[in-house]
Amino acid sequence: MIFEWHVARRFLREGRTQTTLILTGVAVGVGTIIFLSALITGLQESIIERTLGNQAHIVVRPAEDVPRAVGGNPEAAGGPRVIRPPQKIRAVQRWQQVAAALAAEPGVIAVAPTVNGPAFALRGDGTKAVAIRGLDPKGYSAIVDLEQRIVAGTLGITGFQAVIGVELAKNLGIVVGDKLRLLVGDGTTAIYTVNGLIDIGNKDLNERWVLIPLRAAQTLFGLEGGVSTIEVKVNEIFTAQAIAARMSQTTGLDAESWMTSNGQLLVGLRSQASSSIMIQTFVVLAVALGIASVLAVSVVQKSKEIGIMMAFGTSRAKILRIFLLQGGAVGLVGSLGGVLLGVGLGAFFAGLVRNPDGSSTFPVELRGALYLRAAAVATITGLLAAVIPARRAASLDPAVTIRG
């Protein structure tokens, strides 16, 4: 192999212009792939992070009551009437056992009970429909990190203290320390002190969320000791769907993963990923064609030399390897340039527009594994692209090439 490698290297080095051009081509291709992958990965991760920054991976709640037929006599005119039971806040039966069972599921890293329900927030003349989230801030932080989203005051709530969304605060003219009256469906009211403001990263939620202690919510909704939902965090976000399905099956409760509740988003992410893969495939194809055509020309140009090498005893297998190696080497060396190019492009774009907090608005995820993968793809592409020219070279007839 040393001989083949030596000759391949010399051929590449002496064909300077061609080699430079094709190396540039490979580098541009690999650079594009790296930059594109880094950008898409970064974008997707930031979208997912934003989505999962304010919701649990899986939400488990009591199954909806099955509508029951009333009227007894199906033969009666008009058939049976179907009546839905009145929607009230329903509790998870024996939630402590359920929570323990859910926590024991493989892949689950945290569970936390919550009491969620609708209410009105009243202040002066203002009335707003709000969503009560009764939770234990400490325990719930294992599911969603609320602490870092607090923009005023603190998350620490006990007794009649609440944390509310920033938009809600603005709408009602509330600042930290102000009082807020909550009214629930059955007429129960309670007065809370606003202890903190939270920016959940979503305008709708910011207008509606009111966080109060779990116990307070139980009282408010008349669920003493009960909870309405159990929220779950898993270690691999894309396994949430499967885990949720398993949970429904074992507990008989309704378990919904973020992947179901964000179906649209997931479709969007998938099509983004597949268009990125398509672009990368075309880039790889273009690189392969480039390498193949340069080597094909080189084989024609060097056919005499190939004949001479055969005349002095070089086997066809060696000739084949000389050209395969050239393809592989062009792929590998070009991809090193491509890595530099991709990193440069990524750094450039990342530095282009910055958020006020200094983080980049262009979330470019550059990683070592990506470089390795790109270099491997380029090298293998080079080798494969070289197959046809190399076979041509190895099948040349020395008697003919030397005569020509």
Place this chain on the structure above:
Amino acid sequence: MAEALIIDGVTKSYGTEVVTLALRGIDLAVAAGEFIALTGPSGSGKSTLLNLIGLLDRPTTGRIHLDGTETGTLDAEGLARFRGRRIGFVFQFHHLLPEFTALENVMLPAFADEGRISEETRRTAVRLLEEVGLSDRADYKPSQLSGGQQQRVAIARALARSPALLLADEPTGNLDQESGDQVFRLLRRLNVERRITCVIVTHDDRLAERCDRNVHLVDGRVDFDKQVRGVG
């Protein structure tokens, strides 16, 4: 004297639809150490015959024995190895590899065969360049050498593996008379000193007269085969 080369009823035809009969039946026996001029008009089959002897191509019919080996029995790998170790080629257009220096060109056949450049290979190559009078050009690329110099490097390369048989297709055809003479004298000297069997295609009757034997082809057949003066 031992037979270095036996050609036995060899024919060669080219093409399938339009068939060209390049060789129509050649029988020839060459003794070890002979210095043969292969002459004949253009298209008479000289290069074809030389390529067959050099195992660059296979005859359509007939057999070629080299050093007692029936070469028809060798596979492609075997032919390549045989070529590399036993046969040296010199062509009209020298055909050095332009990417490599003179010294590297001379070392390539051994490098290709052994996969490395041994000290022995290097020493032999240096000595051969000395022998062809080009020690001071060892590190020149072919493009920096004159035609005669390139041809002498090609001869050094042909000799690098101490072949038993040296084949040269118009080695002086592309050179002026003086460098042509120089190259011819070099070949003759190597033939005498090393007892290498040589078959040289030439159009130059003056050179043919200075070989041991002159085989003249016409239209794919041996027209005459005569001993000549045989003085270097």
